Ligand SMILES: *[C@@H]1O[C@H](CO)[C@@H](O)[C@H](O)[C@H]1NC(C)=O
Ligand SMILES: *[C@@H]1O[C@H](CO)[C@@H](O)[C@H](O)[C@H]1NC(C)=O
């Protein structure tokens with residue numbers, strides 16, 4: 116009794132391993148058999164096809180191409196992560212570039228057998244190019260697709276022939292699922308590169324054909340209808356750009372400006388002629404009676420960009436002491452003041468200091484300003 120128990124214990128390990136192996140085998144077999152199962156089932160059913168006239172292309176005009184259907188339990192797979200690069204999910208938003216509706220999927224699948232087993236949409240325009248959507252509804256068409264519906268987009272090559280270049284586009288293939296009133300989609304996250312030698316891109320394994328045989332899955336609805344679509348997002352390379360740089364050791368850094376007849380200056384502000392420093396044009400702007408908080412108590416002084424550029428500026432603003440070789444100096448160091456669109460100080464020098472005759476800032480009713488530009492950033496647009 117005791118020995119038998121022990122022997123049993125030992126065997127549990129190998130029985131367990133055997134079971135795992137069996138399970139893996141069954142799962143694998145089921146996985147490969149699945150796409151064909153639906154077809155097999157369909158072949159056994161008697162085909163009762165109602166002949167319908169052809170297909171309908173539906174331009175995406177913001178209208179839902181499909182009638183609303185009440186929800187049933189969804190049996191087709193959704194939210195499946197195939198790899199980091201391919202996304203398979205459902206969404207409410209209709210195809211953004213083009214949509215094709217088949218009044219009867221099965222009829223279409225039969226008719227296209229004479230056309231290389233593919234349905235080819237009319238050309239449509241996206242991102243400055245013409246495209247066509249290709250749908251392969253039949254088994255192993257194109258070769259290698261097995262039991263899957265395949266979907267492709269092809270770029271019209273006329274503009275590529277005229278001017279060979281690369282076109283990058285993000286492509287998403289969609290099909291309408293009536294049971295949940297959403298679009299099932301397959302999307303590769305990387306943009307696809309189209310050029311003269313690669314005019315077509317697609318998904319060989321878009322969705323198992325079996326899903327289009329049994330209306331219970333929702334992809335076939337209202338007596339055989341189905342809807343396919345595509346999002347094409349053409350990413351044009353940038354055409355405009357800017358270069359930001361910071362200039363130091365400025366050429367011609369100094370500029371002098373004399374404001375005469377100060378006592379008769381009755382305008383709000385005076386602006387100097389423009390001067391060039393470091394390859395840029397600037398002006399000085401003075402408010403003899405002050406501006407903002409300085410109104411009535413101090414003179415305001417600003418450095419402005421003559422071409423209205425905004426940037427980082429480091430500069431020394433000065434009022435010259437005309438008696439001694441001296442000056443009053445304040446440094447700006449930053450981005451422009453939003454109100455003045457320039458760099459400077461409301462309270463640059465108080466009227467008390469300015470009018471103090473011992474200080475020499477006001478001589479012969481004139482004030483001498485000076486600016487020394489130390490550095491500035493610039494943005495060149497190309
Ligand atoms: C797209 O097709 C239309 C109609 O055939 C044509 O007029 C147009 O030039 C084409 N555009 C491009 C970029 O090929
Ligand atoms: C351009 O596209 C057409 C239609 O797909 C094709 O027949 C032709 O061979 C293509 N031309 C080139 C140069 O790729």
Ligand SMILES: *[C@@H]1O[C@H](CO)[C@@H](O)[C@H](O)[C@H]1NC(C)=O
Nearest residue numbers: 406407408452453454455461
């Ligand atoms: C800009 O100048 C105005 C008055 O001209 C002043 O009120 C404001 O504080 C200044 N802003 C900055 C960021 O320097």
